[in-house]
Amino acid sequence: MPVRIDPEGVVGPTVGQARGRRWRRVGKGLYVPADVDPTTTFQRIVEAVAGSGGAVTGWAALHWLYATWFDGLEGDGRTPMPVPIAIHDRRRVRPRPGVRLSEDWLFDGEVIVVDGVPITIPVRSVSYEVRRARTLPRAVRIIDMAAFDDLIDLASLEAYADRLVARGGVRLLKRALPVARENAWSPPEVDMRLEWEGTGLAETLLCNPAVFDLSGQHLFTPDLFDPVHGVAGEYNGAVHDGVPVRRRDLDREELYRRSGIEVVWMMSTDNRDVSRFIQRLHAGYGRAAGRHGDRGWTLEHPGWWVDTSTVALRRALSPELRERWLRRQQRPSYLT
DSSP, rough: OBBBBTTTTTOOOHHHHHTTTTEEEETTTTTEETOOOSSSSHHHHHHHHHSSEEOOOOOHHHHHHTOOOOSSBBTTSSOOOEEEEEEESSOOOOOTEEEEEOOOOOOOOOOOEEETEEEEHHHHHHHHHTTTOOSSHHEEEEEEHHHHHOOHHHHHHHHHHHOSSSOTHHHHHHTTTOOOOOOOHHHHHHHHHHHHHHOOOOOEEEEEEOOTTTSSOEEEEEEEEEEETTTEEEEOOOOGSSHHHHHHHHHHHHHHHHHHHHEEEEEGGGGTHHHHHHHHHHHHHHHHHHHOOOOOBOOOOTTOOOOOOSSHHHTSSOOHHHHOOOOOOOOOOOOO
């Protein structure tokens, strides 16, 4: 954390030390040791908020809570995003490179302190990012990925949105909420779901539902599943290009078909031309319509299964059950 000059040199540099090479100035009267890397995301956050009198918000506040999908990088995966700082509408702070100041007024109780850093509560942080999203797909991705880490639930975010009167972007937030889900596991899954829903083919589309055989054995958990027509969707990213992973994908595809389910793959390259995925989707529905005979799967959970499909269900789990059933979410226990 940045510190101020200390004449004794105990909790901060002396005046002379601050002028030397061992300390780096990060703000008015604020210093950190020169060997501290200013490019790490956590360090960028603490240096941005230091001395501002405000609180970290948006993606940075979610990152401070170890949110999986908020890494502080632009869409190219390399360019750092400015750290958003909420300074309320009555304060004036000089702009700095790498910092975005937000003068939106704050409700009482919206700022909490975590590990010594003031941040806005998750619903405020998410709403800030969504209201700046500009497009509906990006807005939905933000909500879904915050729900992935159980930082928000849709009901609470909807109630919070109702309190936001005459603020920019509120209309987009309220458009995104009915489309958002609490059990998406990655941004590409969200994109695939939105494209699928846009075709009108699915009456019901489930995110990562557990599918079992008729004896209660778990078969698979598809990224997306239309239980009415028996069509599953899987996102196939670049990590699936290797031979061992591809072999597992082929085995999985065979298991789908033996169970009476058509599976459609969305490739990472489909982001550039989604029409190919749509064509495969229509073909999959065509094959599903031609299937006959009893289905070999069910969505009914056997007694040993623990349902984790909603934020409320995940939040209710004990630490032991979280460790067993939510290994994809590795977060400090005090945030669960």
